[in-house]
Amino acid sequence: MRAGQWLAWMAGQRDEGRDAGGGGTGRGGDQGLQRIRLADIRPNPFQPRVHFDEASLAELAESIRQVGLLQPLLVRPAADGGYELVAGERRWRAARLAGLEEVPAVVRPLPDQDAAVLALVENLQREELGFFEEAAAYQDVIHRFGLTQEQLAALLGRQQSTIANKLRLLRLPMNVRQQIVAAGLSERHARALLRLPTAALQEAVLQEAVAGGWSVRRLEQRVEQVLAERAGAGEATGGKPATRRQRRLQGLRAIKDVRILLNTVRAGVDTLRRAGLPAEMEQADYEEFVEVRIRIPKGPAGGERRGPEGASSR
Known part of the structure; x- marks a missing residue:
């Protein structure tokens, strides 16, 4: 029955x-x-x-x-x-x-x-x-009695998709669920957080939402922003979090790219010198960046270089 x-x-x-x-x-x-x-x-x-x-x-x-x-x-x-x-x-x-x-x-x-x-x-x-209570109840009945989602849906007079959507809420970690309930957020807030790939990101963005009193739309926008940032940072690894080896390879590629750029700059300076301009290039390496200075005289070689006021600026 x-x-x-x-x-x-x-x-x-x-x-x-x-x-x-x-x-x-x-x-x-x-x-x-x-x-x-x-x-x-x-x-x-x-x-x-x-x-x-x-x-x-x-x-x-x-x-x-x-x-x-x-x-x-x-x-x-x-x-x-x-x-x-x-x-x-x-x-x-x-x-x-x-x-x-x-x-x-x-x-x-x-x-x-x-x-x-x-x-x-x-x-x-x-x-x-509560929506988490409902989801947990569905899961308990399914597991306890070996029912399929379709069978439970038939017993309750609901669509199978309704059962499936509720069960997805349980993918959120328990501490995130508890914070959502304590903050009085809606099921749509919870669904927005489900799009984030890690528990750490879910909790971090949730705390932002609670502190800011965000609407569902504002939270969805923030989730989109986080996903876009991760996509840009993880482009070289197919959008997946980089492993230690992948991070090392990315660093090596960056070093290689800088060297290519510096070689291109040096080649340009050499071209100026061959054209008779006494161009000078200075390079300083720092922990986070490389500083390059190039000096090219405005006047004939060996002549005075004048500043804006006409004063000598040798």
């Missing part, structure tokens, strides 16, 4: 439970709508949500104190005689805050895969998951 059908079935059970006066208490054959002690219900091990908003839970708890828990939980029998929550963890947490001892619950013996998918669907449909 697809997850959406399960949730529709739960709504029907809720209405039937109201008509029947709420059902019995205890395990009662482990089927249908019952009233169950909160202490007998354990949380869902497949719960995809990591963070629960405390203020939202407090509001829900106050509502439950006023009018009770109107929508039953979905649980399944546990091997130790208790129950395991399948759907409704926010309501379960809020009921505990409200001080309830018993809650209405629909009991169904579900396999692990159904329990995991139902927990995911409930969070997707009823209260938005």
Whole structure:
């Protein structure tokens, strides 16, 4: 049965439970709508949500104190005689805050895969998951139950491309993901960072974005700039980070290029000398550059060289 059908079935059970006066208490054959002690219900091990908003839970708890828990939980029998929550963890947490001892619950013996998918669907449909939480939940269900992206998409009623795009977000390192969430950035910010090839670059550009309060467009422009700079620097290595040997070869090529240039300059000076001009060339080598000076007299050979004021400038 697809997850959406399960949730529709739960709504029907809720209405039937109201008509029947709420059902019995205890395990009662482990089927249908019952009233169950909160202490007998354990949380869902497949719960995809990591963070629960405390203020939202407090509001829900106050509502439950006023009018009770109107929508039953979905649980399944546990091997130790208790129950395991399948759907409704926010309501379960809020009921505990409200001080309830018993809650209405629909009991169904579900396999692990159904329990995991139902927990995911409930969070997707009823209260938005964070995009990293959603991606991690997809990955967990796929790996835990050996599903393909296509199979999970069919269970959730989504496109396979939606699943694939979410899973790509998990390529970002955990520390980068945590910073994105803490800064309140969007999924589009995260996608922009995915284009950067290394974790170090992703973190560095992310910190710039957070410090500057960048929009998605501004971040995308910065990513383009970084990629262009790397493409220019790594042109000789096909755009890949240079190895030690490649960096050494690049240095040798640069030295060779400078020597070719200097030889060309010397040849030009020699040509002037052969033409009768006493040209002079001086070269000084420094750590980061080569300085070349060329002196060519303005007047006849051996004559005075005049500056702008007509003064001798020998």
